[in-house]
Amino acid sequence: MIAKLQMQLNSALYLRDPQTSDLGQKIVKESIFLIDKIGFESFTFKKLSTQIGSTEASIYRYFENKHRLLVYLISWYWNYVEYRITFETHNISDPEEKLRIAIRLITNQLKDDDSFPGISESVLQQIVINESDKTYLTKNVDEINKEGVFRGYKSLCETIASYMIEINPDFEFPRSLTSTCLEAAHQQVFFAAHLPRLSDIKNAEDVHEQNYQYLSTIIFNSLKK
Amino acid sequence: MIAKLQMQLNSALYLRDPQTSDLGQKIVKESIFLIDKIGFESFTFKKLSTQIGSTEASIYRYFENKHRLLVYLISWYWNYVEYRITFETHNISDPEEKLRIAIRLITNQLKDDDSFPGISESVLQQIVINESDKTYLTKNVDEINKEGVFRGYKSLCETIASYMIEINPDFEFPRSLTSTCLEAAHQQVFFAAHLPRLSDIKNAEDVHEQNYQYLSTIIFNSLKK
DNA sequence: TCAAATATAATAGTAAAACTATCATAACGA
């Protein structure tokens, strides 16, 4: 890697930008591991502070509460996915090919690399699978939505939906189909692992490849004229 | 209504069957209103007990904790939907028609009737929209799944998937498509209301009709041979 | 019908969660 990358995130996502300090980066890095390990419900700032040798009060200076921290992490993830889609579809004009690349990227198993030091992409992806819906399934969704914390997810949805519209301008549900598939992309992995009767994806085989096949099938069939 | 109906639910869903006592029925009835009003996160047995003029300890005799109560309510809902599908598809042999009826029923706005006294179906449906995913998005999902608490949802999924298989035996993803659509059925209503850029469904118009059109489109297109 | 079983209520108590506040000190930047 020649350039170190940094994600540009909406400032409504934090009280203090965690990317600008040592403690902030530690909070983000270790929260990913801790949430993955014990689950979001059991996760507390107290436990996190012990983990990183700091204090609760210090963490509260970065994030209003643990829910906001989760929203930050999930938002980081969707930003990352969109960044990769933009990168991989660069110079490609065929909308079908762009859509295939996007489906590949939203179903792909992430591997850790060092382009974003301090973030374990693979563990973060696990958090997306297990916890991401909790970012918006909350009583104050309208309030935090006004602040723009879901902008990254919406933008990704818009991008993918635009490929669908290019393929078939008459298709009536590009955004719905995109959000349904973005959700299904992690839902099906969850079901395969925990509630296998809700899915045809077999945990024993290559989950991500099957997921790609599944989503491609329903997307391209739905888009047929 | 000639007969009073009672839902037959898995006994793993409760410590003591709430349908067998006055207090139990009050717990179920009032919890629906309270969860809808303040959201599951803010909901506590303390608040519920105040509401119904009882005590925390008494409620704990019916449900291990508030999560189990939520699982009970959501399970009741899916059982109800499957009961209605079974009823409405009775004597119909055409799988396409059965599937259409099922899609209609999972996207339909429920109205309160008195066939199940003490349950407000319409408010319960709101809870499904806002909270149902929290039943399984929990660290102990495998543990509670072993007890069979998700049997109702799986059974519904199986039923609808079987219609798909009848229509096209070669379709590879009947269960996945069903679970994706069952989830999308409430997800899209949520998005229309709170995150409209993630959906093509317009909150100003008939949300349920649009949802039916959307799901029909992707399901029947996916099933085409 | 009376005794026994069972359900509910009343009360109390605990550990942890989810914060908020204050003050001292360390580091950093102009």
Add this chain to the structure above:
DNA sequence: TCGTTATGATAGTTTTACTATTATATTTGA
């Protein structure tokens, strides 16, 4: 070096999520 800012240390509050005990009311069944 002086002032600002970040962090740490400490303490305190309210609420949540329980558990335990005892008293009283109600049901049931012998």
